[in-house]
Amino acid sequence: MTDDPLPALTGPVEVVGAGLIGTSIALVCSRLGIEVVLRDASEENIRTAHGLGAGRAATDADRPQLVVVAVPPARIADAIVEALGRTDAVVTDVGSVKAAPLAAVTPRVGAADLARYVGSHPMAGSERSGPLAASAALFDGRPWAVTPHGSADSHAVGLVESLVLECGAAPVRMGPTEHDRAVARISHLPHLAAVLVAGRLATAPVEHLALSGQGVRDVTRVAASDPALWQQILEANSEAVLDLLAEVRADLDALMTAVAADSGPDLVEILARGNAGTAAIPGKHGGPARPTRSVFVAVPDHPGELARLFGDAGEIGVNIEDVHIDHDPGRPVGLTELVVERGSAERLLAALESRGWTTHR
Ligand SMILES: NC(=O)c1ccc[n+]([C@@H]2O[C@H](COP(=O)([O-])OP(=O)(O)OC[C@H]3O[C@@H](n4cnc5c(N)ncnc54)[C@H](O)[C@@H]3O)[C@@H](O)[C@H]2O)c1
Numbered sequence: 337m338t339d340d341p342l343p344a345l346t347g348p349v350e351v352v353g354a355g356l357i358g359t360s361i362a363l364v365c366s367r368l369g370i371e372v373v374l375r376d377a378s379e380e381n382i383r384t385a386h387g388l389g390a391g392r393a394a395t396d397a398d399r400p401q402l403v404v405v406a407v408p409p410a411r412i413a414d415a416i417v418e419a420l421g422r423t424d425a426v427v428t429d430v431g432s433v434k435a436a437p438l439a440a441v442t443p444r445v446g447a448a449d450l451a452r453y454v455g456s457h458p459m460a461g462s463e464r465s466g467p468l469a470a471s472a473a474l475f476d477g478r479p480w481a482v483t484p485h486g487s488a489d490s491h492a493v494g495l496v497e498s499l500v501l502e503c504g505a506a507p508v509r510m511g512p513t514e515h516d517r518a519v520a521r522i523s524h525l526p527h528l529a530a531v532l533v534a535g536r537l538a539t540a541p542v543e544h545l546a547l548s549g550q551g552v553r554d555v556t557r558v559a560a561s562d563p564a565l566w567q568q569i570l571e572a573n574s575e576a577v578l579d580l581l582a583e584v585r586a587d588l589d590a591l592m593t594a595v596a597a598d599s600g601p602d603l604v605e606i607l608a609r610g611n612a613g614t615a616a617i618p619g620k621h622g623g624p625a626r627p628t629r630s631v632f633v634a635v636p637d638h639p640g641e642l643a644r645l646f647g648d649a650g651e652i653g654v655n656i657e658d659v660h661i662d663h664d665p666g667r668p669v670g671l672t673e674l675v676v677e678r679g680s681a682e683r684l685l686a687a688l689e690s691r692g693w694t695t696h697r
């Protein structure tokens with residue numbers, strides 16, 4: 337970012353694609369008092385998003401300041417071209433891959449229109465789709481890539497960065513091709529790894545599945561995502577993804593050899609590389625990773641208990657970085673995982689136990 341002040345996002349903001357991401361952005365803007373108008377191929381999704389307070393259906397008389405294209409990847413280029421032709425607004429898209437839509441849009445629009453287009457990509461989402469999965473808090477503290485092309489107008493880049501900041505996210509500027517290589521590693525490969533592991537579960541005996549704990553849930557959550565969306569993402573970034581899959585294939589061969597040979601040192605080296613990889617992931621707010629530890633607490637399954645747990649953690653003075661709740665089938669308690677700074681974990685455990693909570697050490 338330059339030191340110049342960013343252009344103010346005053347609206348109206350037009351969201352094309354009122355699904356998970358589009359409606360989440362629309363909710364943020366609406367709550368800030370910025371007028372939001374919605375377009376979607378599905379009337380029902382517009383109605384739902386409207387009902388959630390995310391804005392109203394767009395009309396031909398609207399003159400948006402910014403258009404946010406949030407449709408499935410295969411529809412993005414057409415929607416960008418359409419928005420550039422129909423409006424004189426700055427246009428961004430939130431698609432998961434950046435080079436392919438830019439290449440498809442460039443020959444279809446004039447230079448002045450192309451200058452108003454700046455791609456972007458919030459690094460936040462969910463395995464769920466549609467407006468009902470949307471949340472105004474989705475982007476809080478998350479990175480959001482802003483990927484200007486060589487002839488992008490600086491005002492347009494600034495306005496997109498203003499949107500990112502208004503959504504509570506951190507803009508990260510990057511070229512489209514570099515972005516695609518980066519997300520192949522930090523988003524697309526993890527997704528495929530989750531899919532492969534989850535695929536082993538689909539036909540597993542129910543007695544085996546009954547033992548499912550937090551580990552398998554952590555590793556497989558994103559595998560529940562919409563296959564049609566991910567097919568389009570992977571097709572648009574196949575080259576970078578294939579390079580990484582080849583590396584993983586070699587890793588898998590080495591892993592099989594190490595497991596079969598019972599060769600302790602080789603196996604430990606492979607496992608330690610996993611430690612190094614997780615430690616390399618920056619903290620949610622960017623910057624170096626802050627070491628965290630999970631504290632597991634049994635929470636009775638009745639109203640108000642979770643609020644009481646959070647209240648106690650607040651009184652103890654420990655900040656909760658993240659939280660996961662696991663309902664144990666057939667048991668009247670849920671297991672809650674509180675992720676806290678490593679240095680505070682023992683203090684939190686001891687203080688919660690003294691207040692009568694059952695913890696798992
Ligand atoms: N799901 C995620 O976690 C995530 C995260 C970041 C970015 N993205 C990207 O955001 C975009 C939207 O993803 P999503 O998860 O919100 O999907 P979604 O399915 O929840 O929403 C897509 C919306 O677009 C509408 N739509 C489809 N074709 C359209 C068209 N031609 N014109 C107008 N509306 C149309 C659909 O009716 C739907 O309401 C995708 O490009 C995806 O790559 C997704």
Ligand SMILES: O=C(O)C(=O)C[C@]1(C(=O)O)C=C[C@@H](O)C=C1
Binds near residue numbers: 431459463524558
């Ligand atoms: O957390 C999730 O559920 C996601 O799917 C998020 C995630 C990611 O891999 O980080 C997935 C794809 C998007 O392009 C951006 C974000």
